[in-house]
Amino acid sequence: MRSGRGPLYLRRDDGRLLSLDVERWCAAPDTADLGVLARCEGSVLDVGCGPGRLVAALAARGHPALGIDVSPAAVARAKLSGGLALCRSVFEPLPGEGRWDTTLLIDGNIGIGGDPVALLRRLGEITDRKGTVIVESLALDVDERCEVRLDNGRGGLSTSFSWARVGARALNGHAQAAGWVRHREWTEAGRAFMELTRRPGLLPPRR
Numbered sequence: 001m002r003s004g005r006g007p008l009y010l011r012r013d014d015g016r017l018l019s020l021d022v023e024r025w026c027a028a029p030d031t032a033d034l035g036v037l038a039r040c041e042g043s044v045l046d047v048g049c050g051p052g053r054l055v056a057a058l059a060a061r062g063h064p065a066l067g068i069d070v071s072p073a074a075v076a077r078a079k080l081s082g083g084l085a086l087c088r089s090v091f092e093p094l095p096g097e098g099r100w101d102t103t104l105l106i107d108g109n110i111g112i113g114g115d116p117v118a119l120l121r122r123l124g125e126i127t128d129r130k131g132t133v134i135v136e137s138l139a140l141d142v143d144e145r146c147e148v149r150l151d152n153g154r155g156g157l158s159t160s161f162s163w164a165r166v167g168a169r170a171l172n173g174h175a176q177a178a179g180w181v182r183h184r185e186w187t188e189a190g191r192a193f194m195e196l197t198r199r200p201g202l203l204p205p206r207r
Contacts, residue, residue, distance in 0.1 A: 001026070001051055001073035007153035010163060012146045018165075025050045025107060026077070029057050032188040033106075036134055037061065039195060042101025045126060047090045048109035052078025059083055066095065090122060103127045105135045110171065114145050114162025120178035124198075133180065133196040135171060139187065143170030168192050 004026035010018040024030065029037060037057055042064075046055050049067025051074050058065035059082055067078050067085035078085035088094065090112060103123050105112075113119050123133050144165050150158035166174065171194055172182050180196040187193070 001071060001077055004051070004077075009151040009153060010148040011151040011157065012148050013160070014146070017151065018148070021107075025053065027053065029053050030189060032191040032193075033057070035186065035188045036104065036106060036136075036193060039132075039134060040102045040104070041132070042128075043096070043099065044102045044104065045094070045096070045100040046104045046106070047123070048105065048107065048112055049078055049083070049085055050074045050107060052081045052083035052085055054104065054106065055083030055085060056081040068094065090119070090126075094126060097126050098128065100127050101131045103131065103133045105133065107136060108138070108165075110135050110137060110166050110174075111164040114147075114164050116164050116166055116171070116174040117177045120175055120180060120196075124179055129198065132183065135175075135194050135196065137166050137168045137171045137192050137194060139190060139192045140165075140167045141169055142167045168194060 006022040008020045008022050040058060040063060044058050044063050044065040046067040049055050049069050052067050055065050055067035055078055067083055068088045069075050070089055072087050075085045075087045103126060110116050127133060142165050146163055147160050148163045149160050175196050179199050181199045183195045183197045185194040
């Protein structure tokens with residue numbers, strides 16, 4: 001994150017390596033990102049914001065926007081890019097809970113915590129009752145949980161943490177289980193996205 005270059009991987013507990021696209025995360029928003037930005041309304045919370053390309057772009061467009069990430073290096077880079085960011089987990093108390101108009105889970109962040117249903121339920125507490133969640137899923141038919149470590153390709157390993165890999169079909173099922181419904185979905189530049197709204201009858205009380 002500090003250098004803006006890889007390699008960086010998720011090393012699964014079975015030994016497989018999943019490459020992380022650090023260079024894209026640290027670059028300006030690409031065409032797929034621009035499609036996400038165009039669908040953001042009102043105040044925006046970017047969960048797992050990384051180095052902050054989306055938060056910075058939203059701020060430049062006049063959106064009140066906040067990024068959160070558990071990586072201090074990512075948060076520092078997000079601030080340098082012009083975005084507002086906090087070093088915090090989505091499962092910790094957050095500013096503006098229940099009032100965010102749009103919440104983002106981009107770059108595979110539906111995997112956070114290894115339990116997509118629990119994560120989407122948490123977003124139900126964070127997002128305004130009339131708000132939306134935009135999720136990027138894998139462009140694969142996959143639904144799996146695994147224990148992973150960050151691997152820098154030079155022998156450096158993080159502690160183990162739970163992760164999930166979710167394709168569009170699985171995401172739709174997890175969303176319904178968490179009280180969301182699919183509003184629309186699209187693909188751009190080989191990436192897959194889904195916009196979720198509340199399931200009718202499950203609007204929480206206004207805070």
